[in-house]
Amino acid sequence: MKTIIIILSFFAITSVNSQAAYEKGMGKAFELWGNQKNDEAANLFERIGKAEKDNWLPYYYAAQIHIVKTFNTKDAEEIESRLTKAQNYLNEAKTFSKDNAEILIMEAMLNTAYVVYDGAKYGMTHSGKVEELYQKAKIIEPENPRAILYHAEWQMGAAKFWGKDPKAFCPEIEKAILYFEKEPSSIPFYPDWGKNQIARIQENCK
Structure with a gap:
């Protein structure tokens, strides 16, 4: 019985320490983002996501940083690169949380970013996706x-x-x-x- 209590106490302490590290890391990532250090923040969110294993939020925010950044960018190569990274992050997020309205909303914003960037190239293929994603999100929530x-x-x-x-x-x-x-x-x-x-x-x- 004493051994079981010791083992349970160990796991409880480990869980608390892990949660504290997660909250500290997320707080730091948001601080970097707030200070316009976008890539540093996205990279930190990615590292947190890899450490957490089953948490969709870090990947979600890493994707959001790259998506938002494209709306203020003119460089085509940078836009394509950021949107590709964002999609990869959202794919990771979806492995941990299916039928998640927030992820669907962010994916709709990603497809919107493609249309805003080059409507002639992406308007026909991505406009329907945007509408579909918002409709799905509104059905879920x-x-x-x-x-x-x-x-x-x-x-x-x-x-x-x-x-x-x-x-x-x-x-x-x-x-x-x-x-x-x-x-x-x-x-x-x-x-x-x-x-x-x-x-x-x-x-x-x-």
Whole structure:
């Protein structure tokens, strides 16, 4: 009995130390990202993902860094490289968490980045993927504010392209605002971004 207690205590201590190391590493990666050290942050998230073995969040954030960076980049080679890396990270994330709305949303953003980068080359092949991914995410989590907000932005962009009124999707933005207010924040490092983009997207409603 004494031996069992010692063994259980050892595993408990190991688990606590592992969790502390994870939280410290994630905090450092977010700090690097906040200081515009994008590649350092992405690399750290990747290392955390490899150490964690079964956690999708580090790979998810590594992918997000590369995707977001492409929207402010003109260099075609860099864009292609970052989006390829992002897809690889999301593939890793999906091995740990299937039918995950947040991963689907991020993959929709990745495909959006391809269309924004070169619509002539990727518009036909990737636009359908974007729509499909947002629809899947909303089926899994109907009240996910990021799925609703960014799907509305995508639909507004499509409406403008086809000469239609983007204001038709403004009610979806109002719905997203309500869901942002209801969104729980109990899981450490769980995605909660997007609320600061509402005003920018609402410009389409004027």
